[in-house]
Amino acid sequence: MAERISDAEHAVMEVLWDHAPLDAQSIYDRLSGSQSWTLATVKTLLSRLVSKDALATEAQGRKFLYRPAIERTAYVAHESGRLVDRLFGGKLSPLVAQFAESEKLSPEDIAEIEALLQELKK
Amino acid sequence: MAERISDAEHAVMEVLWDHAPLDAQSIYDRLSGSQSWTLATVKTLLSRLVSKDALATEAQGRKFLYRPAIERTAYVAHESGRLVDRLFGGKLSPLVAQFAESEKLSPEDIAEIEALLQELKK
DNA sequence: GGCGTACGATTACATTTGTAGTCAAAGGAT
DNA sequence: ATCCTTTGACTACAAATGTAATCGTACGCC
Numbered sequence: 001m002a003e004r005i006s007d008a009e010h011a012v013m014e015v016l017w018d019h020a021p022l023d024a025q026s027i028y029d030r031l032s033g034s035q036s037w038t039l040a041t042v043k044t045l046l047s048r049l050v051s052k053d054a055l056a057t058e059a060q061g062r063k064f065l066y067r068p069a070i071e072r073t074a075y076v077a078h079e080s081g082r083l084v085d086r087l088f089g090g091k092l093s094p095l096v097a098q099f100a101e102s103e104k105l106s107p108e109d110i111a112e113i114e115a116l117l118q119e120l121k122k
Numbered sequence: 123m124a125e126r127i128s129d130a131e132h133a134v135m136e137v138l139w140d141h142a143p144l145d146a147q148s149i150y151d152r153l154s155g156s157q158s159w160t161l162a163t164v165k166t167l168l169s170r171l172v173s174k175d176a177l178a179t180e181a182q183g184r185k186f187l188y189r190p191a192i193e194r195t196a197y198v199a200h201e202s203g204r205l206v207d208r209l210f211g212g213k214l215s216p217l218v219a220q221f222a223e224s225e226k227l228s229p230e231d232i233a234e235i236e237a238l239l240q241e242l243k244k
Numbered sequence: 245g246g247c248g249t250a251c252g253a254t255t256a257c258a259t260t261t262g263t264a265g266t267c268a269a270a271g272g273a274t
Numbered sequence: 275a276t277c278c279t280t281t282g283a284c285t286a287c288a289a290a291t292g293t294a295a296t297c298g299t300a301c302g303c304c
Contacts (some may be wrong), residue, residue: 006291007200008206024251040294043252048291062300063251076209077224080217083205084226086132087198092221095202100242102199104206110239112215117232120222121165128261150285163263165282170261184270185281 003052005075011035012045013054017072021058022063125174127197133157134167135176139194143180143187 005013015030016022022030028042030090037045046066047056056069088094099105127135137152138144144152150164159167168188171177178191208231218235221227 004290007208008292036294038294040296041292044292044294047253053135062140073220073223077220080205080220081224081226083202086129086223087201090226091231091234092218092227093231093238096214096218096235096238098195098199098202099206100238101195102203104203104212105214105242109213109215110242112213113218113235116215116218116222117236120227120232126260130262157261160264161281162266163262166262166264169283 003054005049005052005054009045009049009052009054012042012049013068013072013075016066016068018057019029021069022067023065024061027066089113125176127171127174127176130159131167131171131174131176134164135190135194135197138177138188142189145182145185145187147185149188191216195215 011031011034012027015027019026019030024043024046025039027046028037028039031037034104048057050057050066054068054070055066057064057066059065084090084092084095088098096105133153133156134149137149141148141152146168147161147167149168150159150161153159153164161210168177172179172188176190177188179188181187206212206214206216208219210220218227
C-alpha cells in the first residue's frame with residue numbers, strides 16, 4: 001500500500017475521484033482540458049496506478065472501468081502531513097503564518113478557518 | 123531559477139539554512155544523525171544543489187563553504203503553495219479542516235493559529 | 245468471415261533522483 | 275622530496291517519472 005503517486009499520476013487520480021468509474025478514453029477526454037497528453041500516456045499512467053494499487057479495474061466488455069482504490073481523504077491527509085512534517089516540524093500554525101505573510105489568505109478563508117477552530121474547541 | 127529541489131537535497135538545504143556556511147564534511151557530520159548517507163552521497167547532493175543555483179559556494183583554501191542561495195521562506199512558500207493548490211484548490215481552510223479531522227491539531231497549535239488570525243483581522 | 249479498429253500490454257527512451265565509487269590534484273606530515 | 279589524505283570533479287548505475295510508440299488481439303462492421 002501507499003506506493004507513492006507521482007504528480008502526473010495524481011492528475012489522473014483527481015479525475016477519477018470526481019467521476020469514477022471511467023474507461024481510459026473518457027479519462028483522456030476529461031484530462032484534455034488541463035494536460036496535453038496523448039491517449040497512450042494516459043494509459044501508461046493508468047497501468048502504473050493499477051500496479052501501485054491506487055486504482056482498481058472492472059472489466060466492461062473488452063475495456064476496463066477504472067475507479068480509485070484509495071480514498072482521496074487518505075491521500076490528501078498523507079500528503080499534507082508529509083509536507084507539514086518536512087517543512088514545519090509537524091505543526092500547522094507555521095504554515096498558516098506563512099500563508100498569512102504571503103497574502104494568500106482571503107477573508108473568506110480566514111472566516112472559514114475560524115469557524116473550524118470554534119467548532120473544535122466546543 | 124527554481125530548479126526543483128528533491129527530498130534528499132532538501133535535507134541538505136535544511137542543514138545549511140540552519141548553520142551556513144559549512145564545508146562538505148561538516149554538513150555530512152550534521153546529517154549523520156538523521157540520514158545514513160556516505161560523504162560521497164552528500165557531496166553529490168551538494169553539487170546538484172549548486173548546479174540548480176540553490177547553493178552558492180565560497181572557496182576556503184582547497185575546500186568550499188556552502189551557503190543557501192535561496193531563502194528558506196521563499197522555498198517553503200513555494201512548496202506549500204504548490205501543495206495547497208494541487209490538493210485544496212488554493213484554499214487553506216480545507217487543509218486545516220483535514221488536519222482537524224485527523225486529530226493532528228494540538229490545543230497549542232489551535233491557539234497559535236487563532237492568535238495569528240486575530241492579528242490579521244486587526 | 246475477413247478487416248479495420250479500438251483496447252490493454254509491452255517496450256522505449258530521456259531525465260531526475262537516490263546512492264555511491266573512482267580519480268586527479270592539492271596540502272600536510274615526515 | 276615523498277607519501278598519505280582530503281577534496282571537489284567525474285563516472286556509475288538502478289529506480290522512478292514523464293512521455294509515448296508499437297504490438298497482439300478481440301470485436302464489430304460489411
